[in-house]
Amino acid sequence: MLNRIQGTLMVGQVLSAAALLWGTILVASANAGECPADKMSAGARTQGETQPNGVTDTVLATIDLSKEKVNLADRQLRTRKLEIQPGGVVPWHSHEDRPALIYIISGTIEEYASNCSVPIVHKAGEVSVEKSGVQHWWKNTGTTPVVLLSSDVFHDMPKANPHAM
Structure with a gap:
């Protein structure tokens, strides 16, 4: 009987630890550059800053995709380095027809997205996926x-x- 009680307690502890770990992972991923699931909402924001401020934008390279085998007419694959000063703003823009991957090299920055009612915090080493x-x-x-x-x-x-953004 004692072994059965100890076994039940051990299983309970393992399940509690697993739940705690899973909860930590979920919270960490929500705070690691993604909108928390309970804050997602279509039209959460409809506007924001409209002018760049304190941003140095350097185009590092482009590829004319209409000349490549993918043959995407009137499109370029572009890589830029953006340096945003304290208080600096990357203005409101859309990714409706311009998918992007943003890698945060250094610092911490807040994103104000149309589908999230709270700011999304991005930290160095993270990638933000921007799509339609x-x-x-x-x-x-x-x-x-x-x-x-x-x-x-x-x-x-x-x-x-x-x-252009």
């Missing part, structure tokens, strides 16, 4: 510059601004 349906703006609310690498599929419009 996302409209957002970013702000450096910290005291040190933030450095991002952004790779996106960008419209190759005549005389397009290579720094």
Whole structure:
């Protein structure tokens, strides 16, 4: 009988530890550059900052995709380095037809997304996936510059601004 009680207690402890670990993972992932599931909402934000402020945007390279085997007419694959000063803003923009991957090299930055009612915190070493349906703006609310690498599929419009968001 004592062995049975000890076994039951041990199973309970293992299940409790597993639940605690899983809860920690879920909370950590929600705070690791994603909107918490209970804060997701279509139209949570409809606007934000509209002008860049304190941002140095350097286009590192582009590839004209209409000349590659993928043959995406009027598109370029672009990689940029963005340096956002404290208080700096990457203005409101859409990824409706411009998928992107954003790698945070250094610093911490907040994203204000159309589908999230709370700011999303991104930290160095994380990647943010930007795709159709996302409209957002970013702000450096910290005291040190933030450095991002952004790779996106960008419209190759005549005389397009290579720094356009």
